[in-house]
Amino acid sequence: MPEPKGGAAAKLPLIDRDAGRPVFDQLAELLRQQILAGVYRPGERLPSESMLVETYQVSKLTVRRAINLLAAQNVISTAQGRGTFVKEVDLGSASFDLTNLKELLDDTRTMVKILEARFLPADERVARKLQLKPGQRCVFIRRLLAVQDQPVFYHRGYLIYDPTRPVMEAEMQVTDLKGILQGSGSTLIKSGDLLLSATVLNVEEAQTLQITALPAAGMILEHIFYDFENRPVSWGWFVCSSEHLCLHTRVGIEKVKRTRDERTR
Amino acid sequence: MPEPKGGAAAKLPLIDRDAGRPVFDQLAELLRQQILAGVYRPGERLPSESMLVETYQVSKLTVRRAINLLAAQNVISTAQGRGTFVKEVDLGSASFDLTNLKELLDDTRTMVKILEARFLPADERVARKLQLKPGQRCVFIRRLLAVQDQPVFYHRGYLIYDPTRPVMEAEMQVTDLKGILQGSGSTLIKSGDLLLSATVLNVEEAQTLQITALPAAGMILEHIFYDFENRPVSWGWFVCSSEHLCLHTRVGIEKVKRTRDERTR
DNA sequence: AAGTGGTCTAGACCACTAT
């Protein structure tokens, strides 16, 4: 019985078991299309899992994977005992990522120029951030990221410098901006705290970024990385003009969505 | 044979089948703890799925759910035919959400004050954004979000006003800021585009937000919402001082993580 | 060829919600 059993019209697009694509993925896409087309409206209930099992002739687990996929993408939500519902669009569920920044660093034309690198006794602020004693030696680095000689990001950072700690190797990697951003960070880093905020560029920043129209707004991305003993390894921040870092995202139902959640089951 | 079969020491914490918590969730947590403790280091391979099945005496699917859970949280990554690996911390995978903003609106002390609301012929810019003809009538609203009389967010927005379109009901909801942010947005909205950027507050913004130290930096959250015909319904933006919106996030391995991916299978 | 992750099934059982 190759035909779907579901009542009403049977003109629904169906699952192609021979397509390279997993069945749960196809099913999720079919459901998304229907939501997108307004077949199921925000707030409305989707067919129950057992209905979908019958309609598309797949196992319950496969249906659940499809549903969980859409739930993870914030398209639907489930409620035990009640059903599965199409979510209403909400601004609060939005999340922004740093793809802009990543693309910039993936760009082969992007150059990292070291403006300054030297040892420095930690001042009160640095000592606090890196959990050092004031006056203790650390490394200070200033760098500029430029695309075709156009400065885009100005980065300043402090690294711990402690011969008794096994971060010597890590330092070189932490020092490598591309490494940090592209995922080949140090294996000695356990986690990192990031802070994104707005600022008015100061004179040094504006000059370094070659911005003349003042006052100018900028974005700051501050970061602290920690090792496996939860000790800070580095503290630093990126600054750029507001034109160069503008986070974009979309809420609600999208056509295609290829996130890491795709593989989610 | 209630004991784990795995070789070496058997002092591992085990799965409690009678705990209220799902087994896959417990297993994910056990693995995360071990990664956190440095048992498996970034870049290293985790035990294979079949090993985990033996060690913890659970089914393969349960192991996979645990692994997929951690993969969705960017803690590990899988490679078919090769194995499962602990991810290195990378800044590029960070994503920021608007929890600050949500909390602000959830706060019962937060008041929304309408400063102005009137019909307006669309100027060139508004017409473009809302896909109207220049001069066409739309609604303009200025609002202020304040916590205990302290202004925090200044919002300006334009709404389409077309009696032939069924957004009359929606307008009232779109008008309701809390609705938009908390998820009870209009059922007529299909999606929304969001843009987050930095700016230097202009005089009007600074005055409205009662900021006297100038120039002051601010964050702008711009939004356009679309209906199911992909037509823009509203366009607007939130402005706040940089102190009131500072996005924070964490990369790498965390202690606990309760995201929507929790229910992911 | 052996080991790895990836997909799918059929069926069991549970917890919750409506009625």
Add this chain to the structure above:
DNA sequence: TAGTGGTCTAGACCACTTT
């Protein structure tokens, strides 16, 4: 009580990578 989502199993098969 009936229907819903949520968890788990045991086993089959596949695709990919390594040796």
